[in-house]
Amino acid sequence: xxxxxxxxxxxxxxxxxxxxxxxxxxxxxxxxxxxxxxxxxxxxxxxxxxxxxxxxxxxxxxxxxxxxxxxxxxxxxxxxxxxxxxxxxxxxxxxxxxxxxxxxxxxxxxxxxxx
Numbered sequence: 530x531x532x533x534x535x536x537x538x539x540x541x542x543x544x545x546x547x548x549x550x551x552x553x554x555x556x557x558x559x560x561x562x563x564x565x566x567x568x569x570x571x572x573x574x575x576x577x578x579x580x581x582x583x584x585x586x587x588x589x590x591x592x593x594x595x596x597x598x599x600x601x602x603x604x605x606x607x608x609x610x611x612x613x614x615x616x617x618x619x620x621x622x623x624x625x626x627x628x629x630x631x632x633x634x635x636x637x638x639x640x641x642x643x644x
Contacts, residue, residue, distance in 0.1 A: 530568050530569055530570075530571045530572070530573065530631075530633065530634060531614070531633040531634070532565065532568060532569060532633075532634055532635075532636060533614055533633070533634070533635045533636070534635065534636045535635060535637055535638070539636065543561065543565070543636065546558070549561060549562070553639060557603055557604050557607060557639070560602075560603040560604055561603060561639065564585055564601050564603065564609050565609075567585060567601075568601075568634065572632070573628065573629050573630065573631055573632050574587070574599075574613070574626075574628040574629075574631035574632075574634070575628045575629040575631075577601070577628070578628050584602065585601035585602055586601065586602045587599060587600070587601045588600065589625070589626060590642065595610075595642065597612060597618070598610055598611065598612050599611055599612065599613075599626075599634075600642060603639065606641045606642075607639055607640065607641055608639070608640060608641075608642050609636065609638075609639055610636070610637045610638055610639070610640055611634045611637055612634065612635050612637060613626065613631045613633070613634060613635075614633040614634050614635040615630075615631065615632075615633060618631075619631055
């Protein structure tokens, strides 16, 4: 899977180990690296379709401003938030995302989606 970031500053912080740990702490930085490696290794987002999502629990967010975004678990309650990076975004006739056709994502950040 192709992974991009919302801006150059974010890309730098996610790709430089010391910077990532400084911002998020050792434990969360480790989880972020694991999730990014899993996402990069995937052929498409379908590799994360439940129940294959494993400990990352990849799922679509559907409420309010989060609609259309996806997340994977990091350390509770934090999640890695991203969106499909396609134009147009692949969707099923039923209206949901077509996970099998999502091969590129854009990382939006790390957030507590429950707060």
